[in-house]
Amino acid sequence: MVVALILAVYALIDCLQTDSARIRSLNKPAWMAIILLIPVVGPILWLVTGKPGAQPRPRPAAPKAAPLPPDDNPEFLRELRNLDDEHEKLLNEWEESLRRREEEYRKQHPDPNVPDPGAGAPDEKKKPKREDGGAEEELRKRGDGGDDDAR
Structure with missing residues (x-):
């Protein structure tokens, strides 16, 4: 009799703690009634048919090879x-x-300051030499024309 009482208490507590969505066959209140009203057979029925089966543990995935550095x-x-x-x-x-x-x-765009390597040395004969040594040209560049009295 004590074994039947312990079995009934265990089955009732287990039924109360089990999520309603996981219970097989009947709903939770029906199973509680069966456990309480049918002394030895009720708890055994709960443990065999009503209680959700042990779910297999998920296998750990095979470890992937670590990427190479x-x-x-x-x-x-x-x-x-x-x-x-x-x-x-x-x-x-x-x-x-x-x-x-x-x-x-x-x-x-040839650079006038850089002599052309194919032309050789600059030719001095191309410029006519002046008798006054280029003084007139120098005065023209300065802009005064050599007129010292105009000051």
């Missing part, structure tokens, strides 16, 4: 080499383009 990852290193090659190619193209444009600019 970048300096050990061959795919990452290959991508870096490809990027370096592309950047080197682009840089060479830019340098070649710059050289070509500078050359074209020099051909179109």
